[in-house]
Amino acid sequence: MQPKLKKVAQLDLTFDLVLDYDTLSGQRGYMRLSGGTLAGDVKAKVLDQAGDWPIKRLDGALENDVRIVLEAQDGTTLYLRALGLSTPQGAGYNMTCSARFDAPAGRYLWLTQSMFVLSGELSDQSASLGLYQILEVEND
Amino acid sequence: MTDPLAPELEFAFEARLKLRPRQRIDGLPRGGDRLGVAISEGVFKGPNISGTIIPGGGEWPHIRTDGVFCFDARYNLKEDDGTIILLQNSGYRHASPEVMERLYALRPGDVVESSEYYFRCTPIFDVAAGKHDWLTRHVFIGVGSRDEHGNLIRYYKVC
Numbered sequence: 001m002q003p004k005l006k007k008v009a010q011l012d013l014t015f016d017l018v019l020d021y022d023t024l025s026g027q028r029g030y031m032r033l034s035g036g037t038l039a040g041d042v043k044a045k046v047l048d049q050a051g052d053w054p055i056k057r058l059d060g061a062l063e064n065d066v067r068i069v070l071e072a073q074d075g076t077t078l079y080l081r082a083l084g085l086s087t088p089q090g091a092g093y094n095m096t097c098s099a100r101f102d103a104p105a106g107r108y109l110w111l112t113q114s115m116f117v118l119s120g121e122l123s124d125q126s127a128s129l130g131l132y133q134i135l136e137v138e139n140d
Numbered sequence: 141m142t143d144p145l146a147p148e149l150e151f152a153f154e155a156r157l158k159l160r161p162r163q164r165i166d167g168l169p170r171g172g173d174r175l176g177v178a179i180s181e182g183v184f185k186g187p188n189i190s191g192t193i194i195p196g197g198g199e200w201p202h203i204r205t206d207g208v209f210c211f212d213a214r215y216n217l218k219e220d221d222g223t224i225i226l227l228q229n230s231g232y233r234h235a236s237p238e239v240m241e242r243l244y245a246l247r248p249g250d251v252v253e254s255s256e257y258y259f260r261c262t263p264i265f266d267v268a269a270g271k272h273d274w275l276t277r278h279v280f281i282g283v284g285s286r287d288e289h290g291n292l293i294r295y296y297k298v299c
Contacts, residue, residue, distance in 0.1 A: 017196060019194070023268055023276075024266065024273060025266045028226055028266060030196070030216055032197075033196075047163060048178065049176060049177075050176070050200075051197070053226070067200060069176035069200075076165075077164060077165045077176065079165055079174050079176060102165050102168055104166050104167045104168070105169075109169070112168070112169050
């Protein structure tokens with residue numbers, strides 16, 4: 001089974017609070033979501049909660065730990081969790097995450113039946129990420 | 141005969157959280173439901189520590205098929221001296237179906253006695269070395285109660 005990526009949506013996020021503080025477990029952060037949209041095969045807006053709780057590594061990269069609650073166009077609630085790695089790029093980061101959804105039975109059930117990849121750019125103010133579904137493809 | 145290993149608890153602090161409206165996902169493929177509850181504000185106070193809860197973060201409990209709420213919370217505290225503390229919490233809330241329903245549908249003025257349900261949690265803290273790093277070297281348990289505005293959780297250090 002050879003995995004294949006299919007872009008299914010674009011996730012754009014904005015942050016209104018960035019914490020960056022030292023702890024005994026490493027340099028921690030919190031990036032609070034203030035809004036955002038998911039546009040594509042699934043259309044949703046970010047509800048004003050959650051965000052990213054990264055650890056900033058000694059090499060400058062971030063280990064991301066993301067939780068997002070979304071409201072789809074028809075009012076359905078969706079929950080997205082992602083773990084990622086962001087490497088410094090210019091003033092921001094190149095961000096790549098594995099992601100998984102919670103969704104109820106119905107038109108969004110497919111979101112719970114694949115793993116996803118989020119990939120794009122992250123800054124202190126925003127993130128712009130492609131959402132890719134990991135499709136399993138039979139080898140020839 | 142006394143048990144030399146029996147743990148002793150010492151009150152550490154209590155936290156009052158005001159919660160935003162609940163989001164809900166019914167019928168997860170794993171069974172049960174998911175909630176998303178964001179924190180709008182809060183305060184905490186104990187003999188050696190006090191401050192506010194930074195708005196943002198929250199909890200995303202899984203409601204199991206047996207009706208038990210399994211907490212999964214994380215948010216940041218700001219001590220009055222400016223130190224930021226990460227709190228991650230796991231725990232359980234359960235009661236008879238009738239009491240759980242009353243808790244879920246709390247209206248202004250409604251009170252459900254905390255003796256009617258089990259609401260316990262185990263937090264993990266993270267903070268810089270210094271005055272508050274005892275939080276990172278002890279196990280704690282939290283005993284909670286729910287009212288119309290949010291949660292009141294009293295934390296005890298396991299000595």
